[in-house]
Amino acid sequence: MADAETRLYGVIGFPVRHSLSPVMHNAAFKALGINAIYLAFEVPPERLGDAMEGVRALGISGLNVTMPHKGAVIHFLDSLSEDSGEIGSVNTVVNRKGKLEGHTTDGLGARRALERAIELGGRKILIIGAGGAGKAIAYELSKDNEVVVLNRTLEKAKALERFGIMGDALNRENLGKYLEWAEVLINATSVGMNSWETPVPTELLRKDLVVMDIIYKPLKTRLLTEAELRGCKTVDGLWMLVYQGIESFRLWTGFKPDEGLMRGAALEGISE
Ligand SMILES: NC(=O)c1ccc[n+]([C@@H]2O[C@H](COP(=O)([O-])OP(=O)(O)OC[C@H]3O[C@@H](n4cnc5c(N)ncnc54)[C@H](OP(=O)(O)O)[C@@H]3O)[C@@H](O)[C@H]2O)c1
Missing domain, CATH: 3.40.50.720 (NAD(P)-binding Rossmann-like Domain)
Structure with a gap:
């Protein structure tokens, strides 16, 4: 149950309603007993800056970033990992005490x-x-x-x-x-x-x-x-999705969720 301590994570993209990330990450939070929820936010390109201001203002703890924002989101971050700086792409944002760090876990x-x-x-x-x-x-x-x-x-x-x-x-x-x-x-x-x-x-x-x-x-x-x-x-490509998700989760929480659990949740999400 969500309460006043619940931390919020999510994915931003456009479109994003097909994303399997919410089912994977919510299954992992539940299994690990972490008081957090993960939502999908459909953000059109012209509202990306506003959305990132919202992340700061509301203290959203972390994000996944998907198409078409993986490059553009860089302009709204405070720092980048070496890999994301080299390739100019971010798929994970970590909010560390108000500073937004960009990472890439696709590779x-x-x-x-x-x-x-x-x-x-x-x-x-x-x-x-x-x-x-x-x-x-x-x-x-x-x-x-x-x-x-x-x-x-x-x-x-x-x-x-x-x-x-x-x-x-x-x-x-x-x-x-x-x-x-x-x-x-x-x-x-x-x-x-x-x-x-x-x-x-x-x-x-x-x-x-x-x-x-x-x-x-x-x-x-x-x-x-x-x-x-x-x-x-x-x-298959679902394994890549699972492992990039595990790496994002690790960056946000320090915990590494079980790969079978994440894949099982994603498979259920696909078949829905
Ligand atoms: N499993 C995962 O975790 C994961 C993660 C990210 C993406 N994906 C999937 O990977 C695919 C690519 O994603 P992306 O983000 O890299 O997309 P993207 O940036 O739009 O790149 C699309 C790539 O496909 C090529 N392409 C498209 N139509 C083609 C055609 N008819 N013939 C030859 N090449 C064609 C493009 O070539 P040009 O450069 O010539 O246009 C480009 O190299 C998508 O299906 C996406 O769903 C999976």
């Missing part, structure tokens, strides 16, 4: 998800997609792996070269070339979200490839379905 979430299937370090990783999520994942994984990013808009892939990441155009020829080299394939495009499309022709998938799709609607995308049929190890 770490993807790392933990991938570690379910393969030990990382010195791996050859092909990421397709250099949007907000692709960039965060590429930056994180390039710390200890060789990373190539292919993107439809070439300049966005090339912009990652300052981190020592090789960037190239997303086309069939490059997919063929880099998939011969890669041990891990990550789809960070939105191709296959709520549709039966795949960004990678099935004949290019070798059975010794680990394939992760960061899309989680549907949970088993066409890419993951075809990869499984080819004999590849696969990781």
